[in-house]
Amino acid sequence: AQSVSQHNHHVILSEAASLELGCNYSYGGTVNLFWYVQYPGQHLQLLLKYFSGDPLVKGIKGFEAEFIKSKFSFNLRKPSVQWSDTAEYFCAVNARGGGNKLTFGTGTQLKVEL
Amino acid sequence: DAGVIQSPRHEVTEMGQEVTLRCKPISGHNSLFWYRQTMMRGLELLIYFNNNVPIDDSGMPEDRFSAKMPNASFSTLKIQPSEPRDSAVYFCASSLTGSTDTQYFGPGTRLTVL
Numbered sequence: 001a002q003s004v005s006q007h008n009h010h011v012i013l014s015e016a017a018s019l020e021l022g023c024n025y026s027y028g029g030t031v032n033l034f035w036y037v038q039y040p041g042q043h044l045q046l047l048l049k050y051f052s053g054d055p056l057v058k059g060i061k062g063f064e065a066e067f068i069k070s071k072f073s074f075n076l077r078k079p080s081v082q083w084s085d086t087a088e089y090f091c092a093v094n095a096r097g098g099g100n101k102l103t104f105g106t107g108t109q110l111k112v113e114l
Numbered sequence: 115d116a117g118v119i120q121s122p123r124h125e126v127t128e129m130g131q132e133v134t135l136r137c138k139p140i141s142g143h144n145s146l147f148w149y150r151q152t153m154m155r156g157l158e159l160l161i162y163f164n165n166n167v168p169i170d171d172s173g174m175p176e177d178r179f180s181a182k183m184p185n186a187s188f189s190t191l192k193i194q195p196s197e198p199r200d201s202a203v204y205f206c207a208s209s210l211t212g213s214t215d216t217q218y219f220g221p222g223t224r225l226t227v228l
Contacts, residue, residue: 034216036219042221043205043219043220043221043222044157044219045219046216049216090157101159101170102147102159103159104156104157104159105156106156107157
């Protein structure tokens with residue numbers, strides 16, 4: 001069964017700082033990868049996803065993520081964060097051929113200070 | 115499109131009472147998922163349906179939990195009897211059939227069992 005690790009549980013940044021959130025998964029086969037965001041009091045929304053092709057994926061609100069197959073990683077990045085990026089970020093993996101089941105990481109709580 | 119609809123948004127009940135959570139998936143979506151989110155355990159998949167049929171219920175905590183999907187536009191998650199440790203936010207999500215499809219989440223039901 002697949003599993004997902006998010007190593008940073010809490011991150012605090014100042015506005016305009018660069019962001020990188022780590023995500024590693026364990027599964028030997030082909031995977032689909034997702035980053036979801038949950039703003040305070042809101043439901044999960046898709047930030048970006050990777051299925052195939054260019055391993056550098058661009059998402060909404062200036063976020064991007066890079067799939068590095070050899071490292072089983074799918075780290076989320078943003079060059080310059082804003083206060084409005086304060087939220088919880090979840091990495092998720094879906095093993096192809098494993099049905100529609102998504103396995104989520106434990107989440108990273110990001111706080112951006114003015 | 116109205117998105118995934120969940121009701122109620124908040125539920126407060128006493129231990130031992132029956133609780134029923136409801137979900138209306140996005141029209142045309144063939145897969146439906148129930149998740150539970152807690153501080154301790156993060157986001158956990160409880161059960162998911164494809165074409166109204168339960169596919170994987172391995173995440174359902176115990177026999178007190180049951181889920182049904184009588185038709186393509188409605189699902190329920192029932193807890194009977196409820197316990198304080200069931201307090202959590204319960205999310206419903208839906209997607210088109212297929213392992214590459216994005217899951218769209220509802221706003222969640224915040225359940226408090228006293």
